[in-house]
Amino acid sequence: MENLRLDDVRQMIEKHQKAELRKLLLESNPVDVAELMDELTDKDLLLAFRILPKDLAADVFSRVDSDTQQKIIESISEAEVGRIINELFVDDAVDFIEEMPAVVVKKILKNTSPEMRKEINLLLSYPDDSAGTIMTTEFADLQVGLTVRDAIKRIRKIGIDSETINVLYVIDENRHLLGMLEIRKIILASPEDVIGDIMDTNVISVHTLSDQEEVASLFKKYDLLAMPVVDREDRLVGIVTVDDILDVIEEENEEDFAKMSALEPSDDLYLETNVFVLAKRRIVWLLILMVSATFTGLIIRKYEDVLSSIVILTAFIPMLMDTGGNAGSQSSTLIIRGLALGELELKDFLKIMYKELLISLIVGSILALINFVRLYYIEKTPLNITLTVTLSMIFVVMIAKVSGGLLPVIAKKLHLDPAIMAGPFITTIVDTLALIVYFKFAQVLILK
Amino acid sequence: MENLRLDDVRQMIEKHQKAELRKLLLESNPVDVAELMDELTDKDLLLAFRILPKDLAADVFSRVDSDTQQKIIESISEAEVGRIINELFVDDAVDFIEEMPAVVVKKILKNTSPEMRKEINLLLSYPDDSAGTIMTTEFADLQVGLTVRDAIKRIRKIGIDSETINVLYVIDENRHLLGMLEIRKIILASPEDVIGDIMDTNVISVHTLSDQEEVASLFKKYDLLAMPVVDREDRLVGIVTVDDILDVIEEENEEDFAKMSALEPSDDLYLETNVFVLAKRRIVWLLILMVSATFTGLIIRKYEDVLSSIVILTAFIPMLMDTGGNAGSQSSTLIIRGLALGELELKDFLKIMYKELLISLIVGSILALINFVRLYYIEKTPLNITLTVTLSMIFVVMIAKVSGGLLPVIAKKLHLDPAIMAGPFITTIVDTLALIVYFKFAQVLILK
Numbered sequence: 031m032e033n034l035r036l037d038d039v040r041q042m043i044e045k046h047q048k049a050e051l052r053k054l055l056l057e058s059n060p061v062d063v064a065e066l067m068d069e070l071t072d073k074d075l076l077l078a079f080r081i082l083p084k085d086l087a088a089d090v091f092s093r094v095d096s097d098t099q100q101k102i103i104e105s106i107s108e109a110e111v112g113r114i115i116n117e118l119f120v121d122d123a124v125d126f127i128e129e130m131p132a133v134v135v136k137k138i139l140k141n142t143s144p145e146m147r148k149e150i151n152l153l154l155s156y157p158d159d160s161a162g163t164i165m166t167t168e169f170a171d172l173q174v175g176l177t178v179r180d181a182i183k184r185i186r187k188i189g190i191d192s193e194t195i196n197v198l199y200v201i202d203e204n205r206h207l208l209g210m211l212e213i214r215k216i217i218l219a220s221p222e223d224v225i226g227d228i229m230d231t232n233v234i235s236v237h238t239l240s241d242q243e244e245v246a247s248l249f250k251k252y253d254l255l256a257m258p259v260v261d262r263e264d265r266l267v268g269i270v271t272v273d274d275i276l277d278v279i280e281e282e283n284e285e286d287f288a289k290m291s292a293l294e295p296s297d298d299l300y301l302e303t304n305v306f307v308l309a310k311r312r313i314v315w316l317l318i319l320m321v322s323a324t325f326t327g328l329i330i331r332k333y334e335d336v337l338s339s340i341v342i343l344t345a346f347i348p349m350l351m352d353t354g355g356n357a358g359s360q361s362s363t364l365i366i367r368g369l370a371l372g373e374l375e376l377k378d379f380l381k382i383m384y385k386e387l388l389i390s391l392i393v394g395s396i397l398a399l400i401n402f403v404r405l406y407y408i409e410k411t412p413l414n415i416t417l418t419v420t421l422s423m424i425f426v427v428m429i430a431k432v433s434g435g436l437l438p439v440i441a442k443k444l445h446l447d448p449a450i451m452a453g454p455f456i457t458t459i460v461d462t463l464a465l466i467v468y469f470k471f472a473q474v475l476i477l478k
Numbered sequence: 479m480e481n482l483r484l485d486d487v488r489q490m491i492e493k494h495q496k497a498e499l500r501k502l503l504l505e506s507n508p509v510d511v512a513e514l515m516d517e518l519t520d521k522d523l524l525l526a527f528r529i530l531p532k533d534l535a536a537d538v539f540s541r542v543d544s545d546t547q548q549k550i551i552e553s554i555s556e557a558e559v560g561r562i563i564n565e566l567f568v569d570d571a572v573d574f575i576e577e578m579p580a581v582v583v584k585k586i587l588k589n590t591s592p593e594m595r596k597e598i599n600l601l602l603s604y605p606d607d608s609a610g611t612i613m614t615t616e617f618a619d620l621q622v623g624l625t626v627r628d629a630i631k632r633i634r635k636i637g638i639d640s641e642t643i644n645v646l647y648v649i650d651e652n653r654h655l656l657g658m659l660e661i662r663k664i665i666l667a668s669p670e671d672v673i674g675d676i677m678d679t680n681v682i683s684v685h686t687l688s689d690q691e692e693v694a695s696l697f698k699k700y701d702l703l704a705m706p707v708v709d710r711e712d713r714l715v716g717i718v719t720v721d722d723i724l725d726v727i728e729e730e731n732e733e734d735f736a737k738m739s740a741l742e743p744s745d746d747l748y749l750e751t752n753v754f755v756l757a758k759r760r761i762v763w764l765l766i767l768m769v770s771a772t773f774t775g776l777i778i779r780k781y782e783d784v785l786s787s788i789v790i791l792t793a794f795i796p797m798l799m800d801t802g803g804n805a806g807s808q809s810s811t812l813i814i815r816g817l818a819l820g821e822l823e824l825k826d827f828l829k830i831m832y833k834e835l836l837i838s839l840i841v842g843s844i845l846a847l848i849n850f851v852r853l854y855y856i857e858k859t860p861l862n863i864t865l866t867v868t869l870s871m872i873f874v875v876m877i878a879k880v881s882g883g884l885l886p887v888i889a890k891k892l893h894l895d896p897a898i899m900a901g902p903f904i905t906t907i908v909d910t911l912a913l914i915v916y917f918k919f920a921q922v923l924i925l926k
Binding site for chain 1: 505506507509630633634643644661662665666679680682697698699700701703720721724727728731732734735736738739740741747748749753754756757760761763764765767768771772774775776778779782785786789790792793794795796797799800801803804805807808810811812813815816819821822826829830833836837840841844845848849875905906909913
C-alpha cells in the first residue's frame with residue numbers, strides 16, 4: 031500500500047522511466063493505483079494510464095472518480111475505448127455510463143462489442159434501486175448433468191471472466207435455476223460425481239425487480255457472498271455480489287442519517303458539491319419546519335396574558351422544549367432503527383407504546399425531581415412556579431417519548447419512510463404540545 | 479424458505495414423525511432452522527435439536543438466540559456439549575461463550591477439546607473491538623514451495639474445516655505471511671505450477687490489535703471477502719471474513735445513530751430490554767442536556783426587561799431556536815458522516831468553514847425573506863420587530879451552520895467521537911447563542 035507514492039510516480043513520469051513505473055503500478059493494489067490516478071494532472075494521468083496492461087487498466091478504470099473516467103475516455107482513441115469497456119464487468123460499465131454526459135456515452139456505446147452493448151442496455155433498463163441494476167451478468171453456471179471433471183473444465187474456460195467463481199449456479203437446459211455449488215465442494219468431490227447430485231438445492235434467490243434493500247437484508251440474514259437473480263420465468267440472469275451489497279447498506283444508512291437530520295438524501299461528496307446544490311438540499315426541510323414552528327408562536331400569543339403577568343415563565347420555555355425534543359428523538363431513533371433492521375414490526379405497536387410510557391414516567395420523574403430541588407430549594411423560586419415547571423417536565427417527557435415511539439410506526443403504517451418522522455418533526459410536534467401543557471399548568475397553578 | 483412453517487414442525491413433533499422432521503430440517507436453510515428453534519417450547523426445542531446431524535447442529539446452534547443456546551447447553555449431556563462446541567467455528571464459539579453465565583461456561587470449557595480450548599482462550603484474550611476478537615483461526619494456508627497438485631491435496635484435507643477457502647494464504651516455514659491466492663487461480667493453474675510463483679504478494683493484512691472499524695473500512699475500500707490477521711511478528715494467526723464485517727458496519731452505524739440522538743449505545747434488542755435499562759440509557763444525556771439548557775434560562779432572565787416591555791418577542795423564540803437547531807444538525811450530520819466515511823479530513827477544516835458560511839448566508843437569507851413578507855406585509859407586525867426577527871434569523875442560521883460544521887471537526891481533533899457533537903449538543907449551543915443575538919438586536923432596534 032505504502033509503496034505507491036504520488037511524488038515517486040511524478041518523478042518517474044518526468045524522467046521517462048516507463049519500465050520502472052509500469053513495474054511499480056503492477057505491484058500495487060488497483061484500488062491504490064486508482065486513487066493515485068485521481069491525483070495526477072491530465073497529462074500525467076493519460077501517460078500513466080496508457081502504461082497499464084489491458085486487464086489492470088479496466089480494473090483501475092472502474093475505480094477512478096467519474097471526472098477521471100470522463101477525462102480518460104475523451105482523450106483516448108476509439109479503439110482504446112472499446113478495449114477498456116469490453117474488459118469491464120457489465121455492472122461497473124453501467125455504473126460508469128450512468129455518470130457520463132450523452133456525447134461521451136455515444137462514443138462508448140459505438141465502440142462496445144454487440145454482446146456487451148446488449149447486456150449494458152439490459153441492465154440500464156431496470157428500475158432504480160432494483161436488484162437488476164446492481165447485478166452482474168458475468169457468473170459461472172453449470173448444467174445439472176455435468177460431471178465434476180467437465181465442470182472444472184468449464185470453470186477454467188469461463189472462470190476468468192466471471193465476477194466470482196466461489197459459488198457456481200446450476201441450471202437446466204432452459205436456464206432455470208436448480209441449485210448452487212460452492213467451489214469448495216467441487217474441489218472436495220471426486221471427478222466422476224454429477225453436479226446434480228452434489229449441488230445444494232436450497233438456494234436463496236431474488237427477482238430482477240426486487241428492491242435492493244430487501245436483497246441487502248437477505249445477504250445479512252443468510253451471510254451470503256453472492257446471490258443469484260432470476261427473471262419472471264425463474265431463469266438465471268445474473269448475480270449480486272457482497273461488495274455491491276456493502277455499497278447498498280452504506281447508501282441506505284446515509285439516507286436514514288440524512289432524513290433524520292432534515293436533509294434531502296444525496297450521494298454527492300460534500301467537498302465537491304457546490305454551495306447552491308448543498309443549500310437546496312437543506313432549504314426545503316428548514317422551510318417546512320420553520321412554518322410548522324410558527325404554531326408554537328401562535329400558542330405563545332394565545333397565552334400572552336399569562337406570560338405578561340409572570341415574565342419569568344419564559345425563562346423555562348427553552349429548557350422544556352429542548353428536553354422534550356431530545357427525549358422524543360431518543361425514542362424515535364430507537365424505533366426507526368428497530369423498524370429498519372427488522373427488529374421491530376407493526377404488530378409491536380402496543381408493546382412499544384406501553385414501554386415508552388413506563389420509561390418516560392421514570393425518566394420524566396427523575397428530571398422533574400432534580401428541577402424541583404434546584405428551583406425550590408436552591409434558587410428559592412415560589413412553589414407554584416416550581417410546580418408548574420416540574421409537573422410540565424414530567425408531562426412533556428411523556429408526550430415526547432410516546433410521540434417519538436408512535437410516529438415512526440404510524441409513518442410505516444401509512445407506507446411513508448419512518449426516518450422522516452425523526453428528529454426535526456418530533457421536535458416541532460413536541461414543542462407545540464409542550465407549550466400547551468406548560469401554559470395550562472401555569473393557568474391552573476399560578477393564575478388560579 | 480417458506481417451506482419451514484412452525485405449525486408443521488409442531489405437528490410433526492406431536493405425531494412423533496421424526497424421519498419427516500429430520501428430512502424437512504435438512505432441506506431448509508440453517509438460518510431458518512435457527513429462527514424456528516427460537517420459537518419452539520423448551521421441550522420441542524430439545525427434541526428438534528437432537529434430530530439434527532452433528533455439523534448442521536453446530537451451524538444452527540451458532541445462529542440461535544443466546545437464550546436458546548443456554549437452554550440447549552443446560553439440557554444436553556456433557557458429551558453432547560463437547561461434540562457441538564468442537565464442531566463450531568472458533569469465532570462463533572467465542573461469541574457464544576461471551577454471552578453465557580459462568581456456570582454454563584464452565585460446563586462448556588470442561589467438555590471442549592484442548593486445542594479448541596486453547597484457541598478460544600486466545601481469542602477471548604484480545605481487547606474489545608480489535609481484529610483479534612472477530613477473526614477465526616480456521617483458514618486454509620499453503621506453504622510457499624508447494625506445487626498446485628499438492629496444494630489441492632492440502633485444500634481437500636483442511637478445506638472442510640476452514641471458514642472460507644475462496645482465498646488461500648501463503649506462508650513460509652515460520653508462518654510469516656508471504657502472499658495470497660484466490661482459489662480460482664488454483665483451478666486455472668496447471669498442476670506443476672509452484673504456489674510461490676502464482677501467488678499475489680500484494681496482500682492487505684491487519685494486526686490482531688487493529689481496530690475493527692479500521693478493518694471494516696479496508697474491506698470496503700478494497701472490496702475484500704476475507705483478510706488475513708497477523709501477530710506482532712507478522713505471523714499469520716487468523717482471518718476475518720466479510721460476514722463478520724457486515725456486523726461490524728451495522729454496529730458502528732447503530733452507535734452513531736445512538737450518539738447523534740443522545741442515547742448511550744447498546745446492542746440490546748428494544749423489545750427484550752427491561753424499561754429500567756432503557757431508561758438508564760437515556761437519562762444520562764437528558765440530564766446533561768437539561769442542565770446545559772438552563773443557560774438559555776439565564777440569558778432570558780438577564781434580558782427580562784426587554785421581554786416584559788415587548789411580550790410579543792417571546793412568540794418568536796421557539797421558531798428561531800428550532801430553525802437554528804435544525805440548521806445546525808443538518809450541518810453536523812453531514813460533517814460527522816463525512817468524517818466517519820473518510821470523505822472529509824481534519825485538513826479540510828477551512829474549506830468546511832467557508833462552505834458552511836456561504837450556505838448559511840443563502841439559506842438564512844431565504845428564510846429571513848419569507849419571514850419578512852409574512853410578518854411585515856401579511857401580519858402587519860411593526861417594522862422594528864420584523865427586522866429584529868428576520869436579522870436574527872440570518873445570524874442564527876449562520877451561527878448554527880458554522881458551529882454544526884466545526885464542532886465535529888474540533889471533537890475529532892480532541893480525539894473525541896464527532897458523533898456526540900451532533901443533534902442535541904448543537905441544539906443547546908445554538909439555542910444559547912440564538913437568544914443572545916435575538917435580544918441584542920431587540921435592544922438596538924426596538925429599545926434603542
